[in-house]
Amino acid sequence: MQPSDDPLVTEVGVFVAFEGGEGSGKSTQSRLLASWVESRGHTALLTREPGGTEVGARLRSILLDPATGDLSPRTEALIYAADKAEHVDTMILPALADGSVVITDRYVDSTLAYQGAGRALHVGELEPLARWATADLRPHLTVVLDVDPRVGLARAGEPDRIEGEPIEFHDRVRRHFLDLADADPEHYVVLDADEAPEAIHERVRAALLPWLPQARGAQA
Template identity: 70%
Template structure:
């Protein structure tokens, strides 16, 4: 496995969390706030941040896909990450931008590792290799009870249709990842008012913004 890399140019922020946690909303709010304060921002997502990634997203999330081998599913997500990092994330960081991604490696470890009951310890080296060892400066985990999150999610996609125990394992793994590296994680309760969540995220990201010029 390649050594972990925190780039010296730009700032890399990842949003993680279970279904219905509000990641996409909070990522958009953060991007808008940063742009208002003069930062160049790239807002992206996994899967789907590239043309190839969008095709992979259609496969892994469409209920019509049906059952997939858990390993095949994991490799599709990892392939998306490789394409995304090479063509979107690293180029933007090299230009000194703030990159905000809705999901990153931790989602594969939580969903395909813990959720699918594959071994995260086996998945992680593959995912880190595919992403050149690149790690976010800060990962924001929006923590929510899966019962509430799934109610918020609306029409369920292929992953959202998994049993409640699956989503509970996912949540537990996100929390475990954050606890293991508190210097690079912020866990925020996602059952608060969206503006209160946004304020907490602003506070968490502030120390990292000294790395980019406003």
């Protein structure tokens, strides 16, 4: 199936999500990709979840601040869903309608991995909530940066509220990201986060290139 024939391609722009565990390099790779996209003459929107909007920034402080303490897993999932709804409605959809390449550091898969597999909420109940919050908008390409949680957490530094969870939590998160990618290889690419950042960036560029309408057939 060619990207132009894909049922997920319903917007003018292209939607890319970076997913993965803590310390996997998502922020670095997101920035590198945005710069490359703009160098090819496209408009890029670089954003993140939670926190891509003004409302989201407030929600992010609640979700990640260790001072928040324990939250009911359902409460936590609902706060993440609220962040996603605001993010999609006010930033992502307008940017896609304008023809931008939207690059987000985390999206729905993080909810399924962290609040679903990590918190042990039923993914079958959680996914409809996340899809409703995002109007069922799905990335054209999801890049999973895979790293052993023990390595990634060591890179992350002082832990926030989520990073401070037990290693078993992060192991479950990692497995779920890989399971999601295995289930939809047309829209996912899994990359080893232990590789050098530039080598990873080259692989990301190669994966995205077919989705850029004006760049198909060009060299990565």
